[in-house]
Amino acid sequence: MTEAALSAPVAAPAVDRERLTAVGFVLPSFVIIAGVFALPLMLLLGVSFVDANGLTIANYKRLLGTPYYLWVIWNSLRLGLLTTIIAFLISYPAAFALARARGPLRSVLLATLFLPLAASVIVKAFAWTILLRSDGIVNETLMALGIIEDPIRMIFTETALIVGAVNIFLPFMILPIYAIVAQLDSRYAEAAATLGASPVVTFFRVILPLTLPGIIAGVALVFSLSVSAYVVPTLLIGEKYPTLATTIAKAYLLAREPGFGAAAGVVLLAIAIAVVALSARLSREPK
Amino acid sequence: MSESSPHLVVRGVSKRYGPTTVLDHIDLTIRRGELVTLLGPSGCGKTTLLRAIAGLAQPDTGKVELAGRDITHVPPHKRNVGVVFQSYALFPHLTVAGNVAFGLKVRGMARREIDVAVDRALSLVKLGHLASRRISALSGGQQQRVALARAIAVEPDVLLFDEALSALDRKLREEMQVELRRLLQEVKATAIFVTHDQDEALTMSDRVAVMNKGRIEQLAEPRELYLRPASLFALNFVGLSTRISGTVLSADNGKVDVETKVGRLSALGNFQAGSPVIVAARPEQLRIGGEDETNSASGRVRSVVFQGSRTLVEVDAGAGESLLAELSGRDGAIPGVHDEIRLSWPVAETFAFPMEAQA
Ligand SMILES: Nc1ncnc2c1ncn2[C@@H]1O[C@H](COP(=O)(O)OP(=O)(O)OP(=O)(O)O)[C@@H](O)[C@H]1O
Numbered sequence: 078m079t080e081a082a083l084s085a086p087v088a089a090p091a092v093d094r095e096r097l098t099a100v101g102f103v104l105p106s107f108v109i110i111a112g113v114f115a116l117p118l119m120l121l122l123g124v125s126f127v128d129a130n131g132l133t134i135a136n137y138k139r140l141l142g143t144p145y146y147l148w149v150i151w152n153s154l155r156l157g158l159l160t161t162i163i164a165f166l167i168s169y170p171a172a173f174a175l176a177r178a179r180g181p182l183r184s185v186l187l188a189t190l191f192l193p194l195a196a197s198v199i200v201k202a203f204a205w206t207i208l209l210r211s212d213g214i215v216n217e218t219l220m221a222l223g224i225i226e227d228p229i230r231m232i233f234t235e236t237a238l239i240v241g242a243v244n245i246f247l248p249f250m251i252l253p254i255y256a257i258v259a260q261l262d263s264r265y266a267e268a269a270a271t272l273g274a275s276p277v278v279t280f281f282r283v284i285l286p287l288t289l290p291g292i293i294a295g296v297a298l299v300f301s302l303s304v305s306a307y308v309v310p311t312l313l314i315g316e317k318y319p320t321l322a323t324t325i326a327k328a329y330l331l332a333r334e335p336g337f338g339a340a341a342g343v344v345l346l347a348i349a350i351a352v353v354a355l356s357a358r359l360s361r362e363p364k
Numbered sequence: 365m366s367e368s369s370p371h372l373v374v375r376g377v378s379k380r381y382g383p384t385t386v387l388d389h390i391d392l393t394i395r396r397g398e399l400v401t402l403l404g405p406s407g408c409g410k411t412t413l414l415r416a417i418a419g420l421a422q423p424d425t426g427k428v429e430l431a432g433r434d435i436t437h438v439p440p441h442k443r444n445v446g447v448v449f450q451s452y453a454l455f456p457h458l459t460v461a462g463n464v465a466f467g468l469k470v471r472g473m474a475r476r477e478i479d480v481a482v483d484r485a486l487s488l489v490k491l492g493h494l495a496s497r498r499i500s501a502l503s504g505g506q507q508q509r510v511a512l513a514r515a516i517a518v519e520p521d522v523l524l525f526d527e528a529l530s531a532l533d534r535k536l537r538e539e540m541q542v543e544l545r546r547l548l549q550e551v552k553a554t555a556i557f558v559t560h561d562q563d564e565a566l567t568m569s570d571r572v573a574v575m576n577k578g579r580i581e582q583l584a585e586p587r588e589l590y591l592r593p594a595s596l597f598a599l600n601f602v603g604l605s606t607r608i609s610g611t612v613l614s615a616d617n618g619k620v621d622v623e624t625k626v627g628r629l630s631a632l633g634n635f636q637a638g639s640p641v642i643v644a645a646r647p648e649q650l651r652i653g654g655e656d657e658t659n660s661a662s663g664r665v666r667s668v669v670f671q672g673s674r675t676l677v678e679v680d681a682g683a684g685e686s687l688l689a690e691l692s693g694r695d696g697a698i699p700g701v702h703d704e705i706r707l708s709w710p711v712a713e714t715f716a717f718p719m720e721a722q723a
Pocket residue numbers: 381384386404405406407408409410411412413560
């Protein structure tokens with residue numbers, strides 16, 4: 078500090094030092110990202126264009142040219158989109174309720190959001206199978222109450238899949254939205270009201286645009302998590318709802334087709350990036 | 365509507381938050397085109413009163429009428445009341461022009477008319493050149509102007525300013541005070557300012573309402589407020605004064621003789637003999653020397669503060685009482701510290717206030 082003060086008239090070294098410090102802070106995360114993400118990603122991309130005979134685009138042709146695999150891609154998209162939309166519809170009002178809550182209630186609500194994050198996805202998915210099985214808690218209860226006579230088929234349906242996925246990924250939608258909503262100054266809504274905006278108009282012209290960054294973060298998180306979910310579809314619906322993630326696993330573990338698996342991985346990644354980029358684009362206020 | 369007919373009427377408005385009474389039967393009538401300031405210490409209920417007028421806080425009892433309409437139960441967006449918040453509350457996702465246009469858009473005004481109105485409002489506050497700027501790229505003073513332009517663009521029936529200038533530095537604030545008053549008079553706006561800055565109140569307004577503990581203690585023109593404070597609180601809150609405690613000896617026709625530790629003084633006021641009172645006078649009424657038919661007291665000069673056109677002299681009158689005199693250079697010699705002097709002031713400019721009302 079003293080040294081910096083003494084050398085203050087000579088501006089150049091100070092600036093350099095600042096820049097060096099900044100680089101120093103960024104370096105570790107840069108190394109990790111490069112080593113853990115960028116490098117494997119390059120490998121993945123490379124492998125996806127290779128088969129036994131050398132360079133090829135056959136993997137992509139197979140993936141994007143076969144009706145079965147288009148259906149698989151569609152399944153992944155459906156899972157991602159439905160989960161994201163439903164999670165958003167639940168989370169948006171929930172985030173406001175959370176921000177309005179005071180004292181112990183707020184702590185309890187926040188804890189119920191955070192605690193499930195500590196449990197592994199597998200545990201939570203299994204919990205859903207226990208609930209939804211033919212001899213599961215939900216069916217047993219309904220039968221005991223005489224509401225139904227025979228167990229309803231709940232597990233291994235798309236409904237079960239979406240319900241489970243929404244439940245498991247919900248915190249990733251609520252928390253980013255809550256973070257924005259909690260900081261939202263109530264004066265904005267009051268100012269809008271005094272300018273003549275009804276509550277509905279205020280919502281669409283002020284509240285929604287101001288909370289958009291939280292929505293985008295939540296959508297990007299939940300979509301990229303659910304579109305690529307592996308455990309959730311495997312446990313809650315299984316074979317009859319193949320997704321890109323389960324296809325990748327099969328290609329590597331059973332079929333021993335790393336090139337094809339890699340291509341599926343690249344397509345999955347492209348979808349996730351496309352949706353994240355699109356939602357970031359939408360966040361920009363249209364003129 | 366005539367210039368002098370009541371435009372905004374607040375009648376018997378009370379508001380409690382839990383056990384605390386924040387507004388205590390407020391009555392306030394404002395004429396069309398009048399600029400009124402609510403002046404009072406922190407927590408006395410100024411903001412709450414503004415919010416009740418704007419419809420952002422529902423009073424427990426009482427009525428609010430604006431432009432001949434009972435708006436007590438009208439929601440804020442249907443009141444046509446403009447508010448300039450202390451924090452400005454400009455919409456960060458909109459440009460300067462977008463902010464000013466907001467109120468016109470939600471009123472469904474045609475686009476062409478909106479553009480014209482926005483241009484006019486922005487040129488009034490001299491910000492036409494910044495129309496397409498982002499809010500975050502404005503200085504505090506510029507934001508203040510945008511907030512003002514946004515509020516006046518919709519031509520509200522009354523404009524409410526909640527310490528709208530207090531975020532500005534002193535020089536800018538003083539400039540804005542004068543400019544704002546000129547501008548509001550130009551557009552013939554009716555406005556209420558909230559402030560705890562007495563200079564701002566005296567500069568900006570046609571009338572000042574001194575608030576204390578949820579009540580309006582006095583509503584008067586700035587000059588009258590200064591010359592004829594209605595209560596000890598109003599006296600203390602606006603301007604300086606000499607205050608001496610004592611007991612009423614005799615009362616006669618609006619005049620009292622008071623026994624104090626610095627001698628017998630006469631003052632205006634209606635009290636019964638034996639009442640404890642505070643006798644007060646404004647410092648510019650005090651003159652050096654003793655004259656007949658005036659109040660006077662003597663003591664040793666404690667401090668002399670030169671303030672340009674005037675000099676403030678504080679005199680220790682003994683027994684814990686002090687006198688404050690404001691002398692102009694024309695009055696002749698300014699005493700030095702430790703000088704023994706005698707000060708006198710006219711009985712007609714001396715007031716007595718009940719002791720227990722001390723804030
Ligand atoms: N929403 C609320 N809930 C509970 N108490 C409140 C609320 N709003 C205001 N109060 C209380 O009412 C009193 C008056 O508040 P108000 O904001 O009107 O004061 P003010 O005169 O504007 O003060 P300042 O000059 O500090 O802004 C304060 O004691 C405050 O704590």
